[in-house]
Amino acid sequence: MTELSHIRNFSIIAHIDHGKSTLADRFIQVCGGLTDREMAAQVLDSMDLERERGITIKAQSVTLRYKARDGIEYKLNMIDTPGHVDFSYEVSRSLFACEGALLVVDAGQGVEAQSVANCYTAIEQGLEVVPVLNKMDLPQAEPERVAQEIEDIIGIGAADAVRCSAKSGMGVEEVLEELIRLVPPPEGDIDGPLQALIIDSWFDNYLGVVSLVRVRQGTLRKGDKILIKSTGKAWSADRVGIFTPKPTDTGILGTGEVGFVVAGIKDIHGAPVGDTITHQKTPDTAPVPGFKKVKPQVYAGLFPVTSDDYDDFRDALEKLTLNDASLFFEPENSDALGLGFRCGFLGMLHMEIVQERLEREYDLDLITTAPTVVYEVLNKQNEILHVDNPSRLPDIGSIEEMREPIVEANILVPQEHLGNVIALCEEKRGVQKNMLFLSSQVQLTYELPMAEVVLDFFDRVKSASRGFASLDYHFNRFQAADLVRLDILINGERVDALALIVHRAIAHRRGRSVIEKMKELIPRQMFDIAIQAAIGNQVVSRQTVKALRKNVTAKCYGGDVSRKKKLLQKQKEGKKRMKQLGNVEVPQEAFLAVLRVDN
């Protein structure tokens, strides 16, 4: 066991491409965690999808041994944090295990909104934030300006911030020295009853549930009988150890340490994130104040293209939630699409990742319906309902008031793109709350309807600012709004899975653009297909997909049928990805037409 004063627990807060993973890799290298050969590119981002998208989704940890200049060998626990706005909840979770955080800022680009938000979270949670100016090897590095910006925006001293280049290795050891100097060691009663906070749990095919824990007090040993506080269930700690980053059995985790425990738990809900582990013999130990369970922000229906896949789909979702506690799902029955699941996501990126994993890892063909936020409905009986599915919106006559979720968005944008970003916010029905001119960036605060923000706002902000603006937002409140349900009808039949809740002011325009897009996406068939957008009984727009005149192979050379056979096979394959609505075949993409609409 390591003396408390020789332990440091920290996270790295950095914007997506400010070099966090490279710096983490450098730390591992400096501390000899992996041989060069094992040092696959950026070991912390382990999921394929994460690596492809260059982002970190799940919290991971690495324990490093660093021999400092004071001659002492320190145990440094680095807990990784995700870098995308969808996953800010996971950041707060990671920070719970730390006493400090490195704020890594690209010395050429300056502070980004995402980092600002995460820094505030860290400061709120009482962490020591250590600024680091990275990418000093680049000619465009402006450390003084960026240090000033950190002081202006975040309000922490940054004049003496370590300057480093994770890429070249320059200053990396200084970063570790500063970390040891500034971040306080963990505190806790090493002789007290065990109190270990579950930072993360995930499902491993061979081991069952693996939990990453931070021991607050006491000691956790291999073979201990442990108790999960919230479930009241007892288990035996089969394996106890640390990540170096390879899982390494140490058999013991002392106060202040971060590591893993495997206890034969088969279901992730058996070791919930934020829960506390204690010993079976000390059941009355108080739980560590955990963190709030995250609520999904975006909901969508997911349906298997063929109903035969329903059971496989349910199994796949259950397996996914083993590793992704923020994914929510419950059965949904759609008139148009049959049995599926209503799923809740942290944001659009989360939704895309889940969808991609289901299709890629579980080989499912899925239809995703238009994502929606949760609306609050006050009915005439003065009851408040939460609606996460437009087709479940109560009858309009029974509604007293509809309220939409409003977010507060913080945007950091270089001055030359300020006009574009303001125009975008106004277009999205935003209300400006604050505007702060900093040395080279402007900090904008807007209140915006969440529905306008979750879909493509992030991408739009990026393109309005040539990639330079950054965004962070959080839910603020529900607010009354003039909302209507926009229905889509195919050949006169209302398709529940296509309904949208939109602001009345843009309902007509949105209806028109959605059905125009659908007209492009639905292939011509044996008959005319009418696509209509309607509000209540009023049709606001109509398009027709004209019938295909014929579908015949003109020339079929009697001798060789193989190629024509392949054509038919291809045609049939294509239809497998379509859903039959009445007698109309609708391709998967058409259900997401609203996302493809050009603004």
Place this chain on the structure above:
Amino acid sequence: MTRAAQTPSIATLPPLSLYIHVPWCVRKCPYCDFNSHAQKGDIPEQAYLNALMEDVTADIAGVQGRSIETVFIGGGTPSLMSPDFYRQLFERLSAHLQFAPDAEITLEANPGTVEQSRFEGFRAAGINRLSLGVQSFNPLHLQTLGRIHDDQAARNAINAARAAGFDNFNIDLMHGLPNQTVAQAVNDLEQALTFDPPHLSWYQLTLEPNTEFYSRPPDLPEDDALWDIIEAGGNLLRTNGYQDYEVSAWSKPGKASRHNLNYWEFGDYLAMGAGAHGKITFLDDNEIRRYWKTRQPEAYLNRIGSRTAGQQAIAVDELPLEFMMNALRLNRGVSEKLYTERTGLPLTGIAEILSAVRSEGLFEASRLQATPLGQRYLNSILERFL
């Protein structure tokens, strides 16, 4: 959809045809995906003749006592070969094969490669039907299509064929040509009709992989414009006494191509020549085998003995589709009896599909025949048999 595996039980052999491929052309047309190769220098007629004979004698077992009912010599450009080539070919073939006394023997001819004396020579060699690859009478379209002949050469060729005694002939025409108007398409047909041809193949130009047009697509008429062409052209042909007996084939009564009918009715055919495909029913093994010949002319010439490059029995679960892909192209379809006769499978195996397409108005009640509506969406019907 899964169908229980059945073992076919074929009681009788279907009629037997013979397909002979001649792989050379003066030049390759930009739309053509057949096995054709631009000719360089003289065509090695004698060597090809010897190769063909070596090839076919290796396949004689497939004949199983049948006579040859029809022969089709396709290409490439078979009319590039001399009449003497065909005289020798049929002379030598008759030592191995029995030809029915009324056998239909068709030769594909390119209007750019013939004059009357040549046609007379073909006729003397035993060829009794010609298929003339006219494609269009519009000089501009002929150019776009990369044809080696102009419209006048086409007219001359048809007249020469008639003068040489070919009463039974086909004119090949395409529609849906680059930027073609309805009037232009109808005009092509009208010009063909002035020759009173017993048979017209009038097929839509489609872009096939591995062709020049496929890699550099020309501007083809849209779906709706094509439909107007088909309606106008169809009306004209019907008014002039032609029947559309197959998707792209029109004929005077009794003048349908017997060779092609044998394809559509899932008959057998021997294959000879580079890249030719054959299909033979083997009663003893209760299976239908497809086989194909070496494609490259050089390789075909240089091989010894059989030139078969590959063969494969049609999988039992693919027999229904293969049968329907052919039979449903006939506007009158085929009898239900023929299905079992040819495939050896009971109709019950496809009963579910049949009742579905019948209830949707795509299929006639007691025959294996698409309704006029079904004929327009043949691929949608066929897909069900996959």
